[in-house]
Amino acid sequence: xxxxxxxxxxxxxxxxxxxxxxxxxxxxxxxxxxxxxxxxxxxxxxxxxxxxxxxxxxxxxxxxxxxxxxxxxxxxxxxxxxxxxxxxxxxxxxxxxxxxxxxxxxxxxxxxxxxxxxxxxxxxxxxxxxxxxxxxxxxxxxxxxxxxx
Amino acid sequence: xxxxxxxxxxxxxxxxxxxxxxxxxxxxxxxxxxxxxxxxxxxxxxxxxxxxxxxxxxxxxxxxxxxxxxxxxxxxxxxxxxxxxxxxxxxxxxxxxxxxxxxxxxxxxxxxxxxxxxxxxxxxxxxxxxxxxx
Numbered sequence: 001x002x003x004x005x006x007x008x009x010x011x012x013x014x015x016x017x018x019x020x021x022x023x024x025x026x027x028x029x030x031x032x033x034x035x036x037x038x039x040x041x042x043x044x045x046x047x048x049x050x051x052x053x054x055x056x057x058x059x060x061x062x063x064x065x066x067x068x069x070x071x072x073x074x075x076x077x078x079x080x081x082x083x084x085x086x087x088x089x090x091x092x093x094x095x096x097x098x099x100x101x102x103x104x105x106x107x108x109x110x111x112x113x114x115x116x117x118x119x120x121x122x123x124x125x126x127x128x129x130x131x132x133x134x135x136x137x138x139x140x141x142x143x144x145x146x147x148x149x
Numbered sequence: 150x151x152x153x154x155x156x157x158x159x160x161x162x163x164x165x166x167x168x169x170x171x172x173x174x175x176x177x178x179x180x181x182x183x184x185x186x187x188x189x190x191x192x193x194x195x196x197x198x199x200x201x202x203x204x205x206x207x208x209x210x211x212x213x214x215x216x217x218x219x220x221x222x223x224x225x226x227x228x229x230x231x232x233x234x235x236x237x238x239x240x241x242x243x244x245x246x247x248x249x250x251x252x253x254x255x256x257x258x259x260x261x262x263x264x265x266x267x268x269x270x271x272x273x274x275x276x277x278x279x280x281x282x283x
Contacts, residue, residue: 032163033170057170116173118166129168131153138160148165 001062002050003035010068011042011050016104020121025139031117032143036062038117039095047085047097047105049078054116060147065089065115089114119145182267188260195256203246210239 002008013027024030029037033054040050049069052062065076066087077088087095096109111120118129125134128145138144153166214236221228 031169054170054173057172113171113173116171118169118171129153129166131155131166133155133164135157136155136160137158143163144160145169146163146165147169148167 002037002040002052002064004032004037005035007037008040008042008050008068010044010048011040012044014041014043014103014105016100017041017107018105019107020110020126021124021134022126022144023137024144025137027141028138029141029143031119031145033062033117033147034060036060037143038062038112038115041097041105041107043099043103043105046080047099049085049087049095049097051087051095051115053114057116084108182264184264188263191256191260195258195260197250197253197255199246199250199253203243203250206239206246207243210236210243213239 015026017024017028019030030039031037036052038052038054040048042048042050047069049066050064051066053065055061055063065071065073066078069078069085071078075090079086079088084096084098086093086097092111092114093109094111094114095107097105097107099105106123108123109121110126112118113120120127121133125132133144136144153164155164217228217232217236220232
């Protein structure tokens with residue numbers, strides 16, 4: 001599992017990553033479930049995506065379904081279209097990342113409900129649980145959203 | 150569901166969302182084999198009867214053979230020719246009946262092969278499913 005203490009070797013965060021209108025600076029993460037980071041988007045020749053799906057919601061166990069933009073399962077497709085790198089699960093796009101330059105990228109579409117996280121959004125806002133996040137910013141190595149009690 | 154709306158702010162600490170998990174897990178799934186009653190009956194009774202006879206005679210012959218072993222342990226000559234013939238006939242009968250069983254139609258084997266083929270060919274796939282307890 002990818003956690004705060006077990007990051008992939010090839011992961012280098014974008015300096016600016018805008019996800020559904022919320023901007024993360026300097027390697028801040030979008031979401032953390034305990035120590036687990038279900039999504040990482042790093043820089044490279046094209047964006048490098050790591051995506052984990054919830055395998056057991058009772059034990060908070062995750063399974064890697066995309067590893068450095070390579071699908072780890074036949075039901076998951078990673079493909080490039082119109083300059084965006086998309087992740088598709090069972091014919092539904094769950095993530096669409098567009099690289100702006102070498103140090104910034106934008107997530108224009110996100111829907112993590114098929115992988116067990118109650119979050120989805122588009123270029124204008126991010127819906128998490130019953131609330132919404134838009135136009136916010138966060139800096140540093142923390143996570144914008146976490147699993148509350 | 151908790152509502153937390155945050156807009157146009159500079160966030161410095163993690164925003165905790167209690168209902169972040171949907172309760173949907175990714176599980177491994179494989180198509181089940183639909184066992185019909187007739188197939189169950191074939192598994193239970195579908196073996197040719199000659200196999201049962203072969204096993205019964207083989208066990209009896211084995212017991213008889215142990216007796217002969219005990220009898221001839223110190224003096225092989227004490228075993229009569231008739232006893233050797235009886236042992237040989239027992240072995241020949243059980244082997245013969247087993248071979249006949251192999252040639253007869255075996256419905257149990259057919260069903261077992263069909264089930265084996267099903268599980269070999271039915272693809273396993275991960276799929277999301279909602280926890281029934283939630």
